[in-house]
Amino acid sequence: xxxxxxxxxxxxxxxxxxxxxxxxxxxxxxxxxxxxxxxxxxxxxxxxxxxxxxxxxxxxxxxxxxxxxxxxxxxxxxxxxxxxxxxxxxxxxxxxxxxxxxxxxxxxxxxxxxxxxxxxxxxxxxxxxxxxxxxxxxxxxx
Amino acid sequence: xxxxxxxxxxxxxxxxxxxxxxxxxxxxxxxxxxxxxxxxxxxxxxxxxxxxxxxxxxxxxxxxxxxxxxxxxxxxxxxxxxxxxxxxxxxxxxxxxxxxxxxxxxxxxxxxxxxxxxxxxxxxxxxxxxxxxxxxxxxxxxxxxxxxxxxxxxxxxxxxxxxxxxxxxxxxxxxxxxxxxxxxxxxxxxxxxxxxxxxxxxxxxxxxxxxxxxxxxxxxxxxxxxxxxxxxxxxxxxxxxxxxxxxxxxxxxxxxxxxxxxxxxxxxxxxxxxxxxxxxxxxxxxxxxxxx
Numbered sequence: 203x204x205x206x207x208x209x210x211x212x213x214x215x216x217x218x219x220x221x222x223x224x225x226x227x228x229x230x231x232x233x234x235x236x237x238x239x240x241x242x243x244x245x246x247x248x249x250x251x252x253x254x255x256x257x258x259x260x261x262x263x264x265x266x267x268x269x270x271x272x273x274x275x276x277x278x279x280x281x282x283x284x285x286x287x288x289x290x291x292x293x294x295x296x297x298x299x300x301x302x303x304x305x306x307x308x309x310x311x312x313x314x315x316x317x318x319x320x321x322x323x324x325x326x327x328x329x330x331x332x333x334x335x336x337x338x339x340x341x342x343x344x
Numbered sequence: 345x346x347x348x349x350x351x352x353x354x355x356x357x358x359x360x361x362x363x364x365x366x367x368x369x370x371x372x373x374x375x376x377x378x379x380x381x382x383x384x385x386x387x388x389x390x391x392x393x394x395x396x397x398x399x400x401x402x403x404x405x406x407x408x409x410x411x412x413x414x415x416x417x418x419x420x421x422x423x424x425x426x427x428x429x430x431x432x433x434x435x436x437x438x439x440x441x442x443x444x445x446x447x448x449x450x451x452x453x454x455x456x457x458x459x460x461x462x463x464x465x466x467x468x469x470x471x472x473x474x475x476x477x478x479x480x481x482x483x484x485x486x487x488x489x490x491x492x493x494x495x496x497x498x499x500x501x502x503x504x505x506x507x508x509x510x511x512x513x514x515x516x517x518x519x520x521x522x523x524x525x526x527x528x529x530x531x532x533x534x535x536x537x538x539x540x541x542x543x544x545x546x547x548x549x550x551x552x553x554x555x556x557x558x559x560x561x562x563x564x565x566x567x568x569x570x571x572x573x574x575x576x577x578x579x580x581x582x583x584x585x586x587x588x589x590x591x592x593x594x595x596x597x598x599x600x601x602x603x604x605x606x607x608x609x610x611x612x613x614x615x616x617x618x619x620x621x622x623x624x625x626x627x628x629x630x631x632x633x634x635x636x
Contacts, residue, residue, distance in 0.1 A: 244418065244510070244513065244514070246413065246416065246517060247514070247517045247518045247520075247521040248413040248414075248517075248521050249413070250410055250411075250413065252410075259408070260408050260410060261401075261404045261408050261409045261410070262409070262410040262411075262412075263409055263410070263411075263412055263571045264412055264413065264571065265412060265415055265569050265571045265572050267415070267419055267420060267423050267566055268423070268562065268565060268566075269422075269423030269426055269427065269562065269566075270419060270422065270423055286395070288395040290398070290399055290401065292401070293398075293401070294398045294399045294400055294401040294402075295397065295398045296395055296396070296397045296398060298395075301395070317565065317568075318565045318566055318567075318568045318569070319568050319569075319570060319571075320570055320571040322399070322401055322404070324395075324399070341413075343419055343422070344422075
């Protein structure tokens with residue numbers, strides 16, 4: 203009985219902790235977005251997220267529209283982790299107009315699409331003390 | 345009009361200045377890393393240095409490619425507003441207050457109704473926004489997820505009184521996310537996909553109505569959405585047999601490949617193609633809204 207209770211407690215702590223880290227990663231992504239909201243960017247409620255090992259990039263396909271300007275904001279709850287997000291067009295050419303990284307918890311990229319269509323968002327944990335690092339990616343447009 | 349950029353592709357500007365990151369220290373040999381990575385380690389590898397100027401998207405393993413986030417209608421409508429002054433009152437359709445009985449159809453209608461909300465915001469029709477907000481709640485109730493949107497719909501109605509259009513847009517986007525999340529929690533993820541599909545169909549019907557009335561290449565280019573069509577096609581193909589057998593879903597599944605062909609850019613999306621896409625999406629939205 204004692205073992206079952208201990209296991210249940212450990213499991214619930216693990217689940218709470220995992221949930222909290224995803225939420226924290228998103229809160230850092232949204233924190234990164236804040237200054238741009240004042241510049242007229244609308245931040246989407248939907249977002250991407252998960253956990254990744256170091257130096258194993260993940261690709262996300264996303265539809266972007268010519269005539270809009272987009273910012274993609276990536277966040278993590280791990281302060282010492284280094285992140286990056288970059289945007290490529292359907293042919294694999296680098297499409298972003300600017301990007302920044304090397305700020306604790308955050309990285310971002312801006313794109314002004316030259317054509318409407320599919321784009322690849324490449325997210326990566328460049329450095330982290332953890333085996334897998336929670337991340338989240340939000341975006342906004344104007 | 346949209347400002348056209350030069351065809352030259354400038355190097356991305358690394359902005360290490362405030363408001364955000366501290367200045368990055370780039371090693372003198374950083375330029376070599378992407379080259380070495382590309383040569384030896386595969387199509388996507390650029391840790392520690394500048395991003396490579398190109399990647400081989402054909403070599404991306406399917407497992408690392410995550411799902412699209414379906415754009416909200418405002419992403420498209422905002423561009424149309426920049427291209428001209430569409431008459432959104434003409435596009436706006438009064439909401440019906442009856443609910444169709446079957447859950448898949450209710451989910452599709454819920455998505456289409458939320459899309460109608462975005463149109464009502466473009467038309468700045470506060471009373472219609474309120475009616476749509478109430479209908480979103482009613483449809484959510486019909487599929488057991490009303491708790492997830494009560495606060496959203498209250499905010500929509502409150503913001504409509506103040507004509508706070510930006511808040512209403514945000515709340516409709518949030519309502520869509522919350523009902524889908526609630527469906528996923530109820531182990532009904534496939535129904536959540538139908539909400540997205542219904543919203544996309546109504547949004548595309550509205551887009552083609554505006555572009556069809558005042559055709560421009562820039563406007564028609566907004567219809568080039570291969571990733572979205574791929575996504576919906578995959579989701580519809582993967583529906584469980586019970587959902588697939590629904591007459592409305594069946595009809596949509598039959599027309600999706602046709603829409604996919606029409607949005608391909610070979611020769612651009614011509615006025616004829618815009619008209620055809622409009623006729624298909626209008627027919628499907630009518631089916632979604634029907635009581636049969």
